[in-house]
Amino acid sequence: MxxxxxxxxxxxxxxxxxxxxxxxxxxxxxNELSVKGVVYDTEQNPVSYANVYVKGTVKGALTDAKGKFQLFDLEKGVYEVQISAVGYKTKSQVVEVDANGVLDLGLVVLEIGVEMPEFSIIANKDRIFSQVPGAVNYLNKEDIKSLMPVSGNEVFRRVSGLNVVDEEGLGMRVNIGIRGLNPDRSRNVLMLEDGVPVALAPYGEPEMYYSPAIDRMAGVEILKGSGQILYGPQTIGGVVNYITPNAPETEQGSVQIQGGQGSFFSGLVNYGNTFGNTGLQVNLLRKSADNVGPTQFGITDFNTKFLFKLNEKSELGAKFGIYDERSNSTYIGLNQVMFDQGGQDFTRLAPDDRLDVSRYSLSFSHVYRFNPDFKLRTIAYGYTTTRNWNRQDFSINNSNTPPSNWTGVVWGDTSIPGGAIFMRDGTGQRNRQFEVAGIEPRIELNHGLFGQKNELKAGVRFLVESAKEQRVNGTKAGVKSGNLIEDELRNGRAFSAYFQNETELGEKVSLHGGLRFENFNYERNIFRRNFSGIGVRDTSIVASNAVNEIIPGVGFTVKPTNTITLFGGIHKGFAPPRTKDAITSTGDALDLEAERSWNYEAGVRSELNNWIYVEATAFLMDFSNQIIPVSESAGGLGFGVVNAGATRHQGLETSFIFDLSRAFGLKKWAIDYDIQATFIDAYFSEDRFIGDVNINGNTTPYAPEWLLNSSLAIESESGFSARLTYNFVGDQFGDEVNSIEPSANGRTGLIPSFFTLDAVVGYEIKKANLGFNLSVKNLTDERYISTRRPQGIRVGLPRFITAGVNFNF
The missing domain is CATH 1.20.5 (Single alpha-helices involved in coiled-coils or other helix-helix interfaces)
Known part of the structure; x- marks a missing residue:
């Protein structure tokens, strides 16, 4: 077993x-009731789901829908109770608990705070997300910190329904597949940071060659339901929104340093303050390693945010970021012979390969309140990403014949057909530069249509993007120059319009309905290419095309009680084809179909009592056409796409959280146990032949049937904490044919199931604002295949130990 x-x-x-x-x-x-109260705002409205925390203890609570809260099992003494909520100023109050009964704080009033005018995908972050008509997850800063993550992949694995594939072990290029979708470069996921797209080109090339560093985040939102239609253009898999910290009300700062094996280093400095009507938040991250698995890298990431309170009705936010990465990331991986023999799991097969990523970003956000029921939010942004990748050429063939420009280096076994990798004396430099700019005004209106309470969100977006790509072939391994082989420019212009209205039918039922329109005009200009039988020539090939789509969505929430939410929804999934795929290198517009699906889900979220939380979501995604790319990153030849035809993804996501300290009445310990389990049945649902094989009914690639993540966390009032996290990924297929036996080159075949176990222990000296931690990733040193992409087997990160210190001021 x-x-x-x-x-x-x-x-x-x-x-x-x-x-x-x-x-x-x-x-x-x-449980013995110690303190109770009710939280209102200055306009006498109850503040629901505010966080009530007793500083210096593990005790806390959330206010209910009427603003009421209760704190249990506090011993006699003086405490500081801190109350915070999104959009309000944090309030602290000193209370004294004695043996004379329950302390009633009565009415606690929170002042409305200065609002950072950004877009968030989950406006109301109460635990059961009572206003969200779909599967949703929110991980806050404490959730992230408790994992001591080396990369964001560890955080995303905590979310049911997400298959996160490691590529280099450090999450620099996140690969997320939601509900059985292709995880390659997270193409089917809309990736945002503070509501702003972060992909190379959101429409024409939505790949995540740059991933925001999880180290500097205040939270992450993940939405998989019909609410996706507010965002776009991708509405198939889901939306991931990284949330960066805002300026604090008072001076705050922190220094976090983490070190580990392979000269791993991570240092993060944060500082924030508010000066009159101006808030500032700035952070600097430096990460590097000489040898983590096969990876050597250095990252410098600087970000700053400003918040200007212009007057009582409006705020302006500004954000600026610089990202610079240098790494030896590569496409080449082990072949099957090398993996079976062992001993070369993290050998650098192409030691001169180099990836340079630079990114500059600037965004502005503004909110204007015409009255308490009417807001206008606007975001404007621009960013440029340069992705230059120099990779050594190599050759694989069944006869194991060395190429004419062989360097003399060979990997694998020449006695097995196709079992050898011959390194060639040449390079391919794939240099790409992307520029994106957009503006999006959105209104938020509370109205009383049909005598019911309604909230309308509606807006438009204008976006332009361009991609300049060059292929330079070097005649020696490791060189940075050579002959220009390919040169082209791709441009895109997009217009979106959308609305979504929420209607509350009494206090227990809400209906959500919306519509989105997407228009994308794209053009490919080819200046130089390699012509068959002629060779490399300058040319002038120009072709263009356009995509128009209407995307509807409806959903509902029902609250039979204050602790149970039933939800469901239907929406149309849409993703435009990549510009490079939709127009060939000869200028032919393929009329490549966009990816389209109908997505259905229904579920329940409930706090059964004050120590059990349960969530379950059944889902179905029915694709009329799913595109499976054959880019090199997806293990293909680097050109063309596959119209995979009809596919179906169905399954069940579940989450259980147990507050065992409340269950057992523990006063000085917080003990939480949780488990997230996902069952996925993703398969091709119509006849399609690859060679002589009909793949109808076959499982789609990289869609494990089972995903499991579980964690046990312990925290004491003395400052000690510990966490054990278990992650399991079921069997996966590397190709559409569902090959069981691996190919000699390692790119196809079964990817066996695997598990990892991570452990974290920490200790905080609260009076000194000082903390220490020790983290062990892959505690059991499990050896497993994480992926067979892009071009060979990648072995998962072995046991990896880090230790760190953090200081707050």
């Missing part, structure tokens, strides 16, 4: 044995 099966059996046994005892314990010893 595989370890994950044993794990599941033990889990079920634990739950079945413990639940009855926990209930008995809860019934026999009630």
């Amino acid at each position: 595989r370890l994950y099966q044993i794990y599941c059996v033990v889990l079920l046994g634990f739950l079945s044995f413990s639940l009855e005892n926990i209930v008995i314990a809860s019934e026999s010893k009630e």
